[in-house]
Amino acid sequence: MKEFAIITFPGSNCDYDCYRAVRDVAGQEARFVWHRETELGACDAVVLPGGFSYGDYLRAGAIARFSPIMPAVLEFARAGGLVLGVCNGFQVLCEAHVLPGALVRNRSLKFQGESVRLRVERTDTAFTNAYEQGQLLELEIAHGQGNYVADEDTLDQLEDEGRVIFRYVDAAGEPTDAGNPNGSLRNIAGIINREGNVLGLMPHPERCVEALLGSTDGKPLFDSLVRSLNGVWQPGAAPAERA
Amino acid sequence: MKAYRVEVRISPREGLLDPEGKAVASALRSLEFDEVEEVRVGRLIRLRVLADGPDAARESADAMCRKLLANPTTEDYDIRLEEA
Numbered sequence: 001m002k003e004f005a006i007i008t009f010p011g012s013n014c015d016y017d018c019y020r021a022v023r024d025v026a027g028q029e030a031r032f033v034w035h036r037e038t039e040l041g042a043c044d045a046v047v048l049p050g051g052f053s054y055g056d057y058l059r060a061g062a063i064a065r066f067s068p069i070m071p072a073v074l075e076f077a078r079a080g081g082l083v084l085g086v087c088n089g090f091q092v093l094c095e096a097h098v099l100p101g102a103l104v105r106n107r108s109l110k111f112q113g114e115s116v117r118l119r120v121e122r123t124d125t126a127f128t129n130a131y132e133q134g135q136l137l138e139l140e141i142a143h144g145q146g147n148y149v150a151d152e153d154t155l156d157q158l159e160d161e162g163r164v165i166f167r168y169v170d171a172a173g174e175p176t177d178a179g180n181p182n183g184s185l186r187n188i189a190g191i192i193n194r195e196g197n198v199l200g201l202m203p204h205p206e207r208c209v210e211a212l213l214g215s216t217d218g219k220p221l222f223d224s225l226v227r228s229l230n231g232v233w234q235p236g237a238a239p240a241e242r243a
Numbered sequence: 244m245k246a247y248r249v250e251v252r253i254s255p256r257e258g259l260l261d262p263e264g265k266a267v268a269s270a271l272r273s274l275e276f277d278e279v280e281e282v283r284v285g286r287l288i289r290l291r292v293l294a295d296g297p298d299a300a301r302e303s304a305d306a307m308c309r310k311l312l313a314n315p316t317t318e319d320y321d322i323r324l325e326e327a
Binding site for chain 2: 058059062063066094095100101102104105106107108109147149150151183
């Protein structure tokens with residue numbers, strides 16, 4: 001069984017959802033790590049959960065990025081450990097410059113809590129190997145600052161290197177403006193680092209892991225992580241068969 | 244050491260969409276301020292800083308901006324200071 005460390009910042013509010021997805025749905029060990037800690041302890045993967053760390057003061061994720069636990073998280077990522085950042089966790093990873101770009105206020109200027117449609121752009125990653133290429137997902141968003149921006153060069157680089165992993169799409173599965181809930185450039189909903197071990201996304205896979213919650217489309221993300229931690233999936237392997 | 248009043252003005256980077264500025268601009272126009280061409284909404288941070296001189300005060304404020312106060316991907320900043 002693999003052990004997931006879930007970081008809790010003051011203002012995190014999806015930490016328990018992640019805990020439940022990892023422990024009760026994916027059947028792995030999960031453990032909370034308070035942001036004041038300076039060591040992760042033995043673990044196989046790290047989750048930075050959603051929420052409003054430090055009240056989103058200054059910019060979302062800007063203060064959490066300097067929490068005492070963050071050097072250990074960054075070191076874990078540098079050493080190749082798998083790190084998943086969801087929503088506020090994605091914002092923290094951008095603020096920490098582990099992922100490029102930034103998440104600014106939604107173009108609606110409103111907090112948006114709704115179902116969105118996503119397309120899986122790549123399945124040869126540690127986070128998406130249990131999905132099908134181009135699979136359409138229905139996941140929940142819950143954010144006020146989820147509008148992904150980066151300069152044109154960075155966007156082109158992300159595209160060229162195949163680092164856009166999830167994109168907002170319309171009912172037909174196309175990344176149109178109508179399918180874009182928050183104004184994110186190029187409909188980007190989730191990206192990965194160049195090494196392929198750190199993923200950030202705004203939608204909440206952990207809220208969509210049980211039929212009771214309305215969608216199970218987030219479950220394969222956790223399954224993918226478990227498969228890669230167990231060596232069932234390995235980098236460079238052909239896209240896996242659907243789990 | 245002297246005390247300096249430092250103002251850091253942070254604004255959305257030129258060329259980047261500023262949805263808040265756009266919303267304020269359209270509200271002003273609906274109030275018939277037709278002369279409004281553009282609005283950008285930023286943030287003002289006032290600090291009191293101890294330093295050996297104005298250059299040192301500016302340097303330390305600049306370091307604070309680079310490290311925490313501004314996000315270079317999305318924001319520009321400008322520092323003004325005077326002796327307190």
